[in-house]
Amino acid sequence: MGTVVRPKVLILIQQLSLGGAERQLYYLLESLHTRYEFSVISYDQKGLDYVKPIERLGISVYLFKKDRSFYGRFRFLMRLSRAMRHLQPVVLHTWLDSANCWGILAKHMAFLRGVIVSSIRDCFKPLGWTDKIHYFLIANATDLVMANSFAAKSQLQCSQPFSEVRVIHNGIDPKQFDTTRTREEVRSELKIGLSKVIIGTVGRMVAVKNHVMLVDIARRLSVNWPDVHFVIVGDGSLKPELEGRIRDAGLADRFTLTGQRNDIANLLKVLDIFILTSISEALPNVIMEAMCAGLPVVSTAVGGVPELIEDGENGILVPSGDVHASTAALESLLADPKERARLGEEAQRTIEKRFAMKRMVESTATVYDELIAAVARRKPRLVC
Numbered sequence: 001m002g003t004v005v006r007p008k009v010l011i012l013i014q015q016l017s018l019g020g021a022e023r024q025l026y027y028l029l030e031s032l033h034t035r036y037e038f039s040v041i042s043y044d045q046k047g048l049d050y051v052k053p054i055e056r057l058g059i060s061v062y063l064f065k066k067d068r069s070f071y072g073r074f075r076f077l078m079r080l081s082r083a084m085r086h087l088q089p090v091v092l093h094t095w096l097d098s099a100n101c102w103g104i105l106a107k108h109m110a111f112l113r114g115v116i117v118s119s120i121r122d123c124f125k126p127l128g129w130t131d132k133i134h135y136f137l138i139a140n141a142t143d144l145v146m147a148n149s150f151a152a153k154s155q156l157q158c159s160q161p162f163s164e165v166r167v168i169h170n171g172i173d174p175k176q177f178d179t180t181r182t183r184e185e186v187r188s189e190l191k192i193g194l195s196k197v198i199i200g201t202v203g204r205m206v207a208v209k210n211h212v213m214l215v216d217i218a219r220r221l222s223v224n225w226p227d228v229h230f231v232i233v234g235d236g237s238l239k240p241e242l243e244g245r246i247r248d249a250g251l252a253d254r255f256t257l258t259g260q261r262n263d264i265a266n267l268l269k270v271l272d273i274f275i276l277t278s279i280s281e282a283l284p285n286v287i288m289e290a291m292c293a294g295l296p297v298v299s300t301a302v303g304g305v306p307e308l309i310e311d312g313e314n315g316i317l318v319p320s321g322d323v324h325a326s327t328a329a330l331e332s333l334l335a336d337p338k339e340r341a342r343l344g345e346e347a348q349r350t351i352e353k354r355f356a357m358k359r360m361v362e363s364t365a366t367v368y369d370e371l372i373a374a375v376a377r378r379k380p381r382l383v384c
Contacts, residue, residue: 012092042062090114148167199330296339
């Protein structure tokens with residue numbers, strides 16, 4: 001029997017760090033690398049966490065340099081175009097805003113016969129001028145757009161007429177929560193007593209995650225709930241400011257900041273309640289992971305979060321930036337352990353039924369197969 005020729009798919013993504021989008025990409029590659037011949041191009045030398053895991057799948061990863069100067073960007077574009085001509089992918093799949101734009105330019109410079117899929121995994125309102133340029137490009141120069149939430153799709157369609165936008169929700173693999181470390185072991189490592197009730201969050205310390213709101217919430221809760229402790233997992237440019245706010249509020253002994261970690265499943269084990277204070281999200285992986293871990297979730301009702309959480313059924317939604325509502329929601333859960341358990345169980349069921357990893361993988365493969373068939377028919381653009 002002859003060797004089966006796998007269709008070539010090129011992934012372009014700015015960085016391969018421990019972010020949510022990167023994690024979803026790794027799940028996809030892990031599940032489909034025997035079905036398609038993947039290659040990955042990344043161009044941020046700081047975000048390399050997933051390079052080795054991807055290479056262990058037998059997938060080639062190319063790390064390009066992109067300087068900020070005009071000449072550096074032009075040189076990067078030319079190198080990217082040459083790589084595409086060499087690799088000749090039938091599908092170019094670009095991930096996130098930067099890669100969407102660079103991929104479109106390079107693909108057309110390379111005169112590739114294949115198709116291009118752009119991914120939208122953010123949901124920001126109002127749109128800035130760079131967002132509008134980005135959306136104009138992908139509306140007029142791509143074959144299909146993937147969005148990971150209906151909120152992101154709605155925002156796209158309000159800004160530009162798109163030929164086709166497919167919503168493919170993120171997926172979660174419950175097996176990642178089968179860890180060997182116990183709740184007691186992780187609490188001991190973090191130096192948090194077993195009697196403490198822990199409210200925690202996971203996310204980069206950047207403005208959009210609004211961690212300062214959690215400090216305001218903690219200040220209010222500390223008055224009547226002396227056994228409550230707060231954990232923030234992540235790192236970022238705003239960490240010094242956040243640490244200063246915690247100190248100024250007299251809450252240094254109430255907070256544990258772990259920094260960046262790659263064992264999120266272990267850390268979720270020690271939490272009693274998960275909170276998300278973001279002012280903008282598309283479909284946050286951290287909420288899905290917390291739900292999969294059986295945690296009750298309190299979250300701002302932004303972007304695609306209401307596609308995950310039905311208020312009062314499998315979690316609690318609060319208005320963005322509303323410290324009072326968030327504090328009240330947390331107090332209700334602190335006072336009612338049975339309600340915490342019920343919401344956690346319903347959250348877990350929601351993930352199992354609607355957001356399993358297999359569904360995300362197969363939906364993406366379906367898109368690839370449709371596009372590959374279109375190329376074979378010499379009709380590279382799909383019409384909705």
